[in-house]
Amino acid sequence: MLDNPRAPRIRAVAKLAKRAARVETGLFLLEGPQAVTEALMYRSEVMIELYATPTALERYEDLANAAIAAGMDVEFVTEEVLNAMADTVTPQGVIAVARQFPTSAKDIFAGSPKLIAILEEVRDPGNLGTIIRAADAAGADGVILTGRSVDLYNPKVVRSTTGSLFHLPVAVGLELPEVLRQARDANMSVIAADTKGESLLDVRNTGVLAEPTAWLFGNEARGLEDDVLPLAERVVSVPLFGHAESMNLATAASVCLYETAFAQRS
Known part of the structure; x- marks a missing residue:
């Protein structure tokens, strides 16, 4: 379980809240069980990383099933780490990183x-x-x-x-x-x-x-x-x-x- 909110990996995720980091990496931040579940179900190929607290994964059964179906590993994190990565003030225990996929x-x-x-x-x-x-x-x-x-x-x-x-x-x-x-x-x-x-x-x-x-x-x-x-x-x-x-x-x-x-x- 990831428990250091100051770790470079955690900071890299948090930076995606800023446009400069999104432009540089071509990635973006996903927060909340609804958005993450829809991404896993409809665009699993763009998903890079998935983080959740143990309690959140137990609470959101649809998300857990979608992750299994997509073959996506879930990285467990503490509440403190999740808060450090999130853009929202009260995150819902689930965060993901995905590749941008604009259409022409x-x-x-x-x-x-x-x-x-x-x-x-x-x-x-x-x-x-x-x-x-x-x-x-x-x-x-x-x-x-x-x-x-x-x-x-x-x-x-x-x-x-x-x-x-x-x-x-x-x-x-x-x-x-x-x-x-x-x-x-x-x-x-x-x-x-x-x-x-x-x-x-x-x-x-x-x-x-x-x-x-x-x-x-x-x-x-x-x-x-x-x-x-x-x-x-x-x-x-x-x-x-x-x-x-x-x-x-x-x-x-x-x-x-x-x-x-x-x-x-x-």
Whole structure:
């Protein structure tokens, strides 16, 4: 059992909470039983190391079974060591190290997608993780990050996806004009979500959402830049029926993605 929180191996894991270490190593940090279990079940080939306290492994039977099925050895650690490695204040007794595995946008579009989410300069880790989770739940074929969006492998992003990161392809590091070109080449309609657009209720009745759709979402504070909006076939807003001043980006994105999922399955 590993019991020295200052050991070089433990410090190396802890450093993965920082972007510089992730860029240098090509690795990232996984925390919590849900994310680790999903990684073992769906992407076991990217898993490098798995650490757990004995009590945690007893508590999370699904994780223990997934580790056995994946042929993954579990390294037991003390609570103090686990706390030293974790990015969270109250870790749940399980931490893993995995290889980064971004997909290319070309591969996403090659699969004749019906629904994807394109994120332009989404900066909040929680928003990004939640949108990936919503895209997964809505049956989307992929997510593409453009511009200066937050690092996909930021620990807060990974936690917020609750395992959906391992279910659908996510592409990173692309410029928006090239992504939109690829979307159109794949016969997808680009719809921008922005408060300046027509109501989603009106668009729902046109039948356009039943077609292959690439939703474009912008920055949490600024939305999409004015010069970006003309690049989309339509600009659509989620109507507010109550007294709320605005809607959280991840919530609005979830509504848009599900509207398309409903239309394509009706």
